[in-house]
Amino acid sequence: MAGPDALNPVAERLKDDLTELATIRAPESGGWTRTVFSEPYRSARDWVRARMRSAGLDVHADGAGNLIGVLPGRDPSAPALMTGSHTDTVESGGRFDGVVGVLGALEAVRLMRENGIRLERDLLVVDFLGEESNDFGLSCLGSRALAGELTRAHLDRVDHEGVRLGDRYTGFGLDPSAVLGAAGDFTTNGLHRYLELHIEQGPVLEEHGSAIGVVTAIAGIRRLVADFIGRADHAGTTPMTVRRDALAAAAAAVLAVRQEGCGAPVHGVATTSRLDAEPGSPNVVPARVRMQAEMRSVDVGWLSDAQRRLAQKITEQAGEFGVDADLRWSVDNDRVPAHADVQQTITSITDALGIGWEAIPSGATHDAVHIARLCPMGMIFIPSREGRSHCPEEWTELDDILTGVRVHTETLIALDRS
Ligand code: GLV
Ligand code: MN
Ligand code: MN
Ligand code: MN
Structure with a gap:
């Protein structure tokens, strides 16, 4: 088993990933814009797919357009561990919302591999399709579909240009019936736990000087x-x-x-x-x-x-x-509580590392809401400067991201054994 310092994320590597992904955005919009179904989003996800591969994951896209990177575990029959987040943004958004959860998970995978840590279970790293609420008034398209919560009626909703959601899927190269059929498609053995690392997007952690937020429930x-x-x-x-x-x-x-x-x-x-x-x-x-x-x-x-x-x-x-x-x-x-066992695992890891944390509800929504239908979930928050988010000023210090990734990595390893 690797010593604790070996599990410290590599700052330059993570910073390079964050910087590179941030270059892929709609040039005509302010801030960072990669809205679902747009061309910059398509390019960004090609980049994510390549990054997943170079981190050593077997990558595929499911019927709902989620990118799934698999790190095979020792026991192919065990329910899998899932982590991830999203790389779409709101119009004129920031660089960290969602992105930290996807790139942080890739860093976790690299750390595990470099340290010879082989999980028992498959680890699925997911870049969920279209988490941000869109013109259809619907957030979390990809995780919603995975959980079987996307309906035919949703596909008939129209956006401000009068285009059906189903037709937007088709334009993005996805078959609407495959989208509806994606539930349960991603693993034969079910899911064991889901863990998501995310920026807080509010002011609480910074105000209280807490490095980590352990999410209690999502609004x-x-x-x-x-x-x-x-x-x-x-x-x-x-x-x-x-x-x-x-x-x-x-x-x-x-x-x-x-x-x-x-x-x-x-x-x-x-x-x-x-x-x-x-x-x-x-x-x-x-x-x-x-x-x-x-x-x-x-x-x-x-x-x-x-x-x-x-x-x-x-x-x-x-x-x-x-x-x-x-x-x-x-x-x-609906309101979704984080699972008590997952919260407990995060807090014990954080305490063992001597990192300050607090319990915190989430006013933002997350893919975790939907994956909670499939297995116990938990979320780790890191501070947002002045609580700003969904705007170009959204910022989280690299040191805070590194702390989050450290806790996230160790929590994944602990959840694998739980
Ligand atoms: C998305 O970030 C939301 O909370 O609506
Ligand atoms: Mn988000
Ligand atoms: Mn968001
Ligand atoms: Mn969100």
Whole structure:
């Protein structure tokens, strides 16, 4: 068995990987942009595939477009260990969200191989397809499909260009029926444990000076698409009292969403992220508005109550503007707890290494939400500078990434034996 220092990640190697992947992005967008189904995303994943191979993994893509690198274990019949994350980004996002979990897992594999550590179980390193929420209001496409949670109805959702999700898959070279059939396709023996390393994307670890966050649960997400239907009229002649201004009703709804988030008792947030107003002419009272919003919390009761309160308030307020509101809610994911045994394994490793940690809920969603349907999961967080994420300023110090990879590597080895 290798001594502890031999399991220290190699800083230059990891830094080079992070730097190289960061060069693959949409040139016309700000920050780091590799949205799902885009050309930069396709190129980035070719790069990831090659990197997986050079780390010594047997690589294949499953029907759902997940890239899976296999490090064979001693016992091919044992349920496999899985790790990974994603390499897609939001529009104008950062360099670390998801990427740290994929490249960190590759470094873990290299460390195991260099130190002659052979796991009992196969280790599957996965770059899940399209984790970020997209125009279809759906996050975690790849892990959702693996868990059998992607449905035919999802494939019929359309984006802002009116294109079906199913057709986006086809355009990316994936067969929609293979996507739906990918569940259970990836291993014959089932999964033993899933572990994901990720940046916190919030301010807590930095504020508290904790190097590691041990995730307790991942927040549930309720999404809302609301259509406000008013009436187009002349903006110069129609008296204020008779207008049916759809955008005014939507503006009131935006504030109601914000107010609900501000009133959340525990970790709870609410965000309106998009308004599309028609006809959008300077001299016409807006006739129709589509609004996109979401609420998140690890408190399931609050989520349900907040949804009920908001639905009532938005409809009532719209009525005061003479506007009809058509609200369509969906659950992107339910709250998912991290498994107690996996949390315990992470904390014992972290304690043994003398690294400071704290237990922390995740407001961001992750592929782990869906893989939790298949086996016990856990997540390791590392600090984000000023809590910034989903923006070009997203940053995590290399030293913090190295600490995360160290804990991640040792936790994988311990989980293999658990
Ligand atoms: C993705 O990062 C999300 O949390 O929505
Ligand atoms: Mn992420
Ligand atoms: Mn993200
Ligand atoms: Mn996420």
